[in-house]
Amino acid sequence: MAINLTVAVASGKGGTGKTTVSVNLACVAAATGYKAAYVDCDVEEPNGHLFLKPRIRRRYPVNVPVPVIDTGKCVACGACGEICQYSAILCINKSVLTFEKMCHGCGGCQLVCPAAAITEKGREIGFVEEGEAGEISFAHGKLNIGEAMSPPLIKAVRSAGQNNSLNIVDAPPGTSCPVITAIRGVDFVILVTEPTPFGLNDLGLALDMIKELGIPHAVVVNKSDPDNNLARDFCREKEVKLLVEIPDDRRIAEAYSRGQLAFSAAPGYRGVFEDLLISIMKEARR
Amino acid sequence: MKEIVIVSGKGGTGKTSVAASLVALAESTVVADCDVDAADLHLVLKPQIKKTEDFTGGKSARIVPGKCNNCGKCHEICRFNAVIKDESKQPAYFIDHIACEGCGVCSYFCPEKAIDFEPSVNGQWFVSDTRYGSMVHARLGIAEENSGKLVSLVRSQARMLAEKDNLPYIIVDGPPGIGCPVISSITGADAVLIVTEPTVSGAHDLERVADLAGHFKIPTFLCVNKFDLNPETAKNIEEKAETRGITVVGRIRYDRAVTEAQIKGLPVVAFPDSNVAKDMRTIWENLERELN
Numbered sequence: 001m002a003i004n005l006t007v008a009v010a011s012g013k014g015g016t017g018k019t020t021v022s023v024n025l026a027c028v029a030a031a032t033g034y035k036a037a038y039v040d041c042d043v044e045e046p047n048g049h050l051f052l053k054p055r056i057r058r059r060y061p062v063n064v065p066v067p068v069i070d071t072g073k074c075v076a077c078g079a080c081g082e083i084c085q086y087s088a089i090l091c092i093n094k095s096v097l098t099f100e101k102m103c104h105g106c107g108g109c110q111l112v113c114p115a116a117a118i119t120e121k122g123r124e125i126g127f128v129e130e131g132e133a134g135e136i137s138f139a140h141g142k143l144n145i146g147e148a149m150s151p152p153l154i155k156a157v158r159s160a161g162q163n164n165s166l167n168i169v170d171a172p173p174g175t176s177c178p179v180i181t182a183i184r185g186v187d188f189v190i191l192v193t194e195p196t197p198f199g200l201n202d203l204g205l206a207l208d209m210i211k212e213l214g215i216p217h218a219v220v221v222n223k224s225d226p227d228n229n230l231a232r233d234f235c236r237e238k239e240v241k242l243l244v245e246i247p248d249d250r251r252i253a254e255a256y257s258r259g260q261l262a263f264s265a266a267p268g269y270r271g272v273f274e275d276l277l278i279s280i281m282k283e284a285r286r
Numbered sequence: 287m288k289e290i291v292i293v294s295g296k297g298g299t300g301k302t303s304v305a306a307s308l309v310a311l312a313e314s315t316v317v318a319d320c321d322v323d324a325a326d327l328h329l330v331l332k333p334q335i336k337k338t339e340d341f342t343g344g345k346s347a348r349i350v351p352g353k354c355n356n357c358g359k360c361h362e363i364c365r366f367n368a369v370i371k372d373e374s375k376q377p378a379y380f381i382d383h384i385a386c387e388g389c390g391v392c393s394y395f396c397p398e399k400a401i402d403f404e405p406s407v408n409g410q411w412f413v414s415d416t417r418y419g420s421m422v423h424a425r426l427g428i429a430e431e432n433s434g435k436l437v438s439l440v441r442s443q444a445r446m447l448a449e450k451d452n453l454p455y456i457i458v459d460g461p462p463g464i465g466c467p468v469i470s471s472i473t474g475a476d477a478v479l480i481v482t483e484p485t486v487s488g489a490h491d492l493e494r495v496a497d498l499a500g501h502f503k504i505p506t507f508l509c510v511n512k513f514d515l516n517p518e519t520a521k522n523i524e525e526k527a528e529t530r531g532i533t534v535v536g537r538i539r540y541d542r543a544v545t546e547a548q549i550k551g552l553p554v555v556a557f558p559d560s561n562v563a564k565d566m567r568t569i570w571e572n573l574e575r576e577l578n
Contacts, residue, residue: 011297012324013297013298013324013326014294014296014297014298014299014324014462015296015297015298015299015462016297016298019487042463044295044462044463044464044465044468044494045295045296045297045462045463045464045487045490045491045494045495047296047486047487047490047491050486050487050490051486083390083391083394085344085345085388085389085390086389104387104389105365106365106366106387106389106391107363107365107391108389108390108391108394111363111391111395112394143464143465145464145494145497145498145501146469146498146501146502147465148434148465148466148469149465149466150465150466172463173297173298173324173462173463174323174324174433174461174462174463175323175324175426175428175429176323176426176429176430176431176433176467177431177433177466178463178465180384180429184384184385196545196548196549197326197329197548197549197551198302198326198329198548201324201326201329202324202326205323205324205428206324208428209428209429212384212428212429213384213429230549250515253515254515254516256485256486256487257483257484257485257486257515257516257519258485258486258516258519259485259486259487
């Protein structure tokens with residue numbers, strides 16, 4: 001079925017079930033006949049591949065620009081050190097030092113240098129892998145160990161999404177730059193929470209963030225219990241739509257621990273993800 | 287004084303529950319919540335805030351309407367697509383503050399000097415009292431950057447308090463992942479305690495955060511939470527950790543008491559007869575012995 005829609009799965013709190021929702025949703029979408037793509041933007045700790053077990057077809061590095069000083073041309077004026085907001089370039093004792101990992105790649109030093117002594121080179125921060133898992137297109141990124149800045153890599157993974165598909169973006173946890181980079185410009189966001197004080201506190205923070213970004217959104221409650229109304233009450237109070245609840249079932253947790261899909265361990269749950277897919281389509285078309 | 291940072295790689299493995307219990311068991315500590323963009327420790331330690339300060343992490347650009355002559359230079363040189371063009375407006379350019387990286391290049395090169403570039407408040411940080419001692423915590427503003435800088439600030443304030451009162455421990459509740467705020471949380475610390483879970487994701491993410499701790503040469507300890515969910519995977523994780531020089535300090539059983547304590551707003555060791563409280567005590571005893 002033809003569709004062109006990007007849905008991100010985010011949470012605030014980690015470990016609420018973003019990857020569980022994303023991979024199961026991708027599988028249900030593909031089985032329903034949609035062209036589906038799974039795009040794992042948690043480049044610090046990508047996990048989707050452990051469940052989808054994709055065949056990787058292509059791997060490429062992602063670079064950020066960093067300055068290179070031509071010492072023959074440098075006049076040691078210090079202008080580069082003054083413009084840099086990140087302490088990534090310093091002029092001391094008539095020589096210029098660069099600290100590549102601090103550099104955000106703004107290009108200010110190169111623009112300001114009066115002697116044209118600064119050029120740029122690419123510095124690798126991680127890589128993207130693309131492939132497919134059955135009918136599902138797959139992409140993820142891995143940030144190199146010790147690398148602080150994930151947003152340029154997240155952008156590269158996002159751009160590996162597919163046209164004319166249902167793209168499911170598995171976002172990193174939190175509420176700051178990495179998740180914002182992962183979800184900016186998507187059509188719809190699913191916020192996954194659990195009915196605990198920690199889960200709901202972080203859902204509140206994620207809702208504040210998402211309102212700031214102005215993206216349509218709704219909530220999925222994971223590890224839900226019929227007797228626990230914390231999440232239901234919270235959604236009612238915040239006037240946010242609750243799409244589906246995934247029960248707190250040890251079979252799902254054990255399947256997850258082995259890297260299996262929820263409905264392969266408990267086929268009854270296939271319906272939960274089918275309902276979720278239908279409600280996302282309905283919400284996203286509004 | 288020893289600074290112990292609790293991390294996990296994967297989110298939701300139980301960092302905050304472990305941190306709260308260790309704080310309660312350690313008795314003489316300063317606690318720092320360094321998960322500044324999704325902080326939860328205050329929900330179980332119930333801090334009374336004594337001091338609130340603004341956090342100024344960087345500068346942000348703003349086009350001054352009366353001065354801009356629509357030359358478009360800023361739009362041309364911004365590498366973060368943070369200068370948005372909208373010809374229906376006057377001026378026709380504005381700064382998208384969410385995309386802005388705070389580099390100041392637009393302001394520097396604006397021929398009309400029409401772009402202000404001033405320090406911006408990105409959040410707040412707090413010093414509080416809890417029934418277990420002082421706590422330093424923070425709140426990053428909505429959709430703000432500079433979480434690494436805020437983490438460094440929280441840690442340095444916690445260190446000052448611990449030094450002032452000559453306390454033996456600082457316990458830091460760290461963020462998930464391996465990026466900027468995690469690096470800021472662990473650099474220079476005395477010990478990293480990794481809390482993981484016996485799942486394929488937990489095992490995978492543990493490797494990456496252990497690589498990070500190894501990269502900074504920080505002594506690393508491990509505990510597997512909810513180990514009885516998959517004892518075989520738990521055992522594999524522990525064996526693998528030990529081969530890379532990580533000391534296993536304990537296992538935590540799956541116990542509903544954890545969620546119940548959270549709902550009551552208490553560390554789980556406040557229920558001393560629960561299985562999980564026993565497990566937490568073992569972890570603290572082992573950790574304390576290893577560190578001294």
